[in-house]
Amino acid sequence: MNEYPATVNVSPPHGHSPMYVMHKFFGRKQERLINHYIRTFTQDEGEIVLDPFCGSGVTLGETLRLKRKAIGVDINPISVFVTRNTLTFISGKKILEEFKAIENDLKNEISNLYKTTCSKCGKKVTAICFSWQDSNLYDKRYFCSQDGKRVEKTDFKDIEQYNGIRSYFENEFNNLNESSTYWFPKNPLYYSNGRAFLKKERYNHIHELFTKRNIASLALLLHRINQISPQDLRSSFLFAFSSMVHLASKMTPVRPTRPFSSSWIQPSYWYCPHNMESNVWELFERAIIGKQGLLKAKRDLNRKIQNIKKVNTFSELETSPNPTYFLINTDITRLTQIPENSVDYVITDPPYGHSIQYGELLYLWGSWLNVVNDYNETFQDEIIINHRQDKSISEYESLLKLALNKIYLTLKPDKFCTITFHSPNLTIRNLLYRSAIQTGFIFDELVFHAPARASAKSLLQPAGSQQGDFFFHFKKPLKKLKQVFQPITGEELEKWIVEIVKDIIVKEENPLPYNQIQNKLDPFLYEKLYKSKLLLNFNPKEVKKTLKKYIGIEFSLFENPDGKSKNDILWGLV
Numbered sequence: 001m002n003e004y005p006a007t008v009n010v011s012p013p014h015g016h017s018p019m020y021v022m023h024k025f026f027g028r029k030q031e032r033l034i035n036h037y038i039r040t041f042t043q044d045e046g047e048i049v050l051d052p053f054c055g056s057g058v059t060l061g062e063t064l065r066l067k068r069k070a071i072g073v074d075i076n077p078i079s080v081f082v083t084r085n086t087l088t089f090i091s092g093k094k095i096l097e098e099f100k101a102i103e104n105d106l107k108n109e110i111s112n113l114y115k116t117t118c119s120k121c122g123k124k125v126t127a128i129c130f131s132w133q134d135s136n137l138y139d140k141r142y143f144c145s146q147d148g149k150r151v152e153k154t155d156f157k158d159i160e161q162y163n164g165i166r167s168y169f170e171n172e173f174n175n176l177n178e179s180s181t182y183w184f185p186k187n188p189l190y191y192s193n194g195r196a197f198l199k200k201e202r203y204n205h206i207h208e209l210f211t212k213r214n215i216a217s218l219a220l221l222l223h224r225i226n227q228i229s230p231q232d233l234r235s236s237f238l239f240a241f242s243s244m245v246h247l248a249s250k251m252t253p254v255r256p257t258r259p260f261s262s263s264w265i266q267p268s269y270w271y272c273p274h275n276m277e278s279n280v281w282e283l284f285e286r287a288i289i290g291k292q293g294l295l296k297a298k299r300d301l302n303r304k305i306q307n308i309k310k311v312n313t314f315s316e317l318e319t320s321p322n323p324t325y326f327l328i329n330t331d332i333t334r335l336t337q338i339p340e341n342s343v344d345y346v347i348t349d350p351p352y353g354h355s356i357q358y359g360e361l362l363y364l365w366g367s368w369l370n371v372v373n374d375y376n377e378t379f380q381d382e383i384i385i386n387h388r389q390d391k392s393i394s395e396y397e398s399l400l401k402l403a404l405n406k407i408y409l410t411l412k413p414d415k416f417c418t419i420t421f422h423s424p425n426l427t428i429r430n431l432l433y434r435s436a437i438q439t440g441f442i443f444d445e446l447v448f449h450a451p452a453r454a455s456a457k458s459l460l461q462p463a464g465s466q467q468g469d470f471f472f473h474f475k476k477p478l479k480k481l482k483q484v485f486q487p488i489t490g491e492e493l494e495k496w497i498v499e500i501v502k503d504i505i506v507k508e509e510n511p512l513p514y515n516q517i518q519n520k521l522d523p524f525l526y527e528k529l530y531k532s533k534l535l536l537n538f539n540p541k542e543v544k545k546t547l548k549k550y551i552g553i554e555f556s557l558f559e560n561p562d563g564k565s566k567n568d569i570l571w572g573l574v
C-alpha cells in the first residue's frame with residue numbers, strides 16, 4: 001500500500017492569539033500552520049509572499065513576523081479593513097487616553113439607557129444586558145453591589161423606559177443625514193437584483209438586527225469615534241467598534257451556561273427567539289480594554305512584529321526594508337499591480353462553496369462603517385456559490401480558474417503555492433485540485449491538519465461537519481508543461497476509493513469513524529490520480545454513498561463504545 005504522505009511536525013494547534021481574536025472573522029486560519037508553511041516554502045528573509053484571498057490577514061501577519069514581505073489581496077473592503085487594522089500599531093498610552101476621553105463624554109449618557117432597579121434591594125443598577133423573548137423585554141441581568149450578579153424578570157418600569165427610548169429615537173431617526181449624531185445604517189439585506197440575501201432569515205435591514213436602544217447607543221458611539229484624530233487612531237477605534245457591533249445585535253442567543261454574555265454564533269442573519277440585548281457601553285469597554293480588546297491586540301502585535309511598513313506600489317515593496325506589506329482591495333482576477341514572475345510563495349485560503357457568504361456576512365460591519373455603497377458593484381466578482389446571485393458551481397469553478405491563472409502568472413517559476421481548503425465536500429475539493437492542474441501547476445502533496453483545539457469529541461464529529469483543513473501544495477514548473485490527463489471513470493474511482501479505504505483501516509488496525517476515513521482518503525486519492533495522470537472530470541457522489549454499497553461485502557459497521565449518536569458508527573473490515 002501507499003505510504004502516508006509526509007506528515008509535518010507542527011506544534012499542536014491552539015486558539016488564535018490576541019492580535020487576531022480581537023475582531024471576529026469567518027474561516028480564520030491557524031497562524032501556526034501558516035507560519036510553518038511560510039518557513040517551509042521560502043528560504044530567506046525579504047522574500048515575497050502573496051495571499052490573494054487574504055481575509056482577516058493571518059498570512060500577512062505571519063509573513064511579516066518571519067521578516068518576509070507580504071502582499072494581501074481581497075475583494076472585500078472589510079477584509080482589507082480588518083487586515084490593515086490588525087497590522088497597524090497604536091501605543092497603549094494613546095488608546096487609553098482616547099478611551100478615557102470617550103468615557104468622559106459618553107459613558108453616562110449611554111449607561112443611563114440601561115438603568116434599572118435591583119429586584120432584591122431596590123437599588124439603582126445598570127444592566128449588563130437585557131434579554132428579549134420574541135418582541136417582549138423579558139429579563140434584566142445586572143450586578144448589584146449588595147446582591148451580586150442577578151438575572152431577574154423585567155417589570156413595567158423597565159418596559160416603560162424602553163418604550164420612552166424607542167419613541168424618542170424614532171422621532172430623531174426621521175430626520176437623519178450622515179453627519180447626524182444618531183446616524184445608523186439602514187442597508188437592505190437584499191442584493192441589487194432584488195433577491196434576499198442567501199443567509200437572511202426574518203429581518204430585512206441592518207438596523208432591524210438591533211433594538212432601538214442599542215441602535216441609539218451604537219450611533220452615539222460611532223458619531224464620537226468619527227471625530228477622533230489622527231486618522232490611524234480613529235481607524236483602530238472604528239476597528240474596536242466593529243469588533244463588538246454584532247455582539248450588540250439580536251443575533252446573540254441567551255445561553256444558560258454564560259448568562260451575562262453572548263456571541264453571533266451562526267454564519268447567517270438569523271432570527272433568535274430568545275436573544276440578548278447587551279449594554280453597548282460595556283461591550284465597547286471590553287472591546288478596548290478587555291481580554292480580547294484593542295489594547296491587548298496591540299501589545300501582542302508589538303511583541304511579535306515591530307516597525308511594520310505599509311506601501312502602495314510593488315516597486316516600493318521591493319525596495320523597502322522588512323517587514324513591509326502591500327494590501328490591495330480588488331478582485332484577484334483583475335489584479336494589475338503585481339508583475340508576472342515576481343512572487344516567491346503563495347499561500348491562500350479561497351472561499352469554498354456556499355456555506356460562508358463572506359460578502360453578505362461582512363456587510364454587517366461594512367454597513368456600520370459605511371464602506372460599501374453598491375452591493376453588486378462591490379461583490380459582483382466575489383468567488384462564491386450562491387444561486388440567488390446566479391452563481392452556480394460551474395460559475396464558481398470558472399472564476400476560481402481565472403484566479404488560479406492569475407496566481408500562476410505572478411508566481412516565480414519553480415516556486416510553491418499552498419492552497420488550504422476547508423470544504424467538507426469532495427466535489428468542491430476536487431474542483432480546486434482539477435482547476436490547479438488545468439492551470440499548469442504540478443501537484444506536490446495534500447496534507448490534512450486536524451482542527452485547533454481538537455478534542456476527542458470533535459474527532460468523532462459526524463460526516464458533513466468536517467473539521468480541520470486540507471493543505472494542497474502545488475508548484476509552478478520551470479517551463480510551462482504539457483500535462484496531459486485522461487478522465488477517470490466512475491467505476492475506476494469507486495474501485496480506488498474502496499481499495500484506499502481498506503488500506504487505511506488495515507493500517508489503523510481499528511475501525512474508524514467516517515470523518516476520519518474521509519480526511520485520510522483525500523491525500524491518497526490525489527496522489528494516485530496525479531501519478532496515474534488521471535483527472536476526476538465529473539462531480540463525484542459523496543464517498544460515503546460509495547462505501548455504503550460495500551457494507552457486508554468489504555466493510556462492516558460497528559457501534560462506537562463511547563459514541564452517543566448514530567453518526568458515531570465505526571467502519572471496519574468484514
Ligand SMILES: C[S@@+](CC[C@H](N)C(=O)[O-])C[C@H]1O[C@@H](n2cnc3c(N)ncnc32)[C@H](O)[C@@H]1O
Pocket residue numbers: 025026027028029052053054055056057058059073074075076079330331332333348349350351352358359381382383384
Ligand atoms: C476563506 S476567506 C479567507 C480567510 C483567511 N484565510 C483568514 O484567515 O482570515 C476567503 C476570502 O476570499 C475573498 N474573496 C472572494 N472572492 C474574491 C475575489 N474574486 N478576489 C479576491 N478575494 C476574494 C473573500 O472576501 C474572503 O475574505
Ligand SMILES: [Zn+2]
Pocket residue numbers: 118119120121122123144145146147148
Ligand atoms: Zn440589590
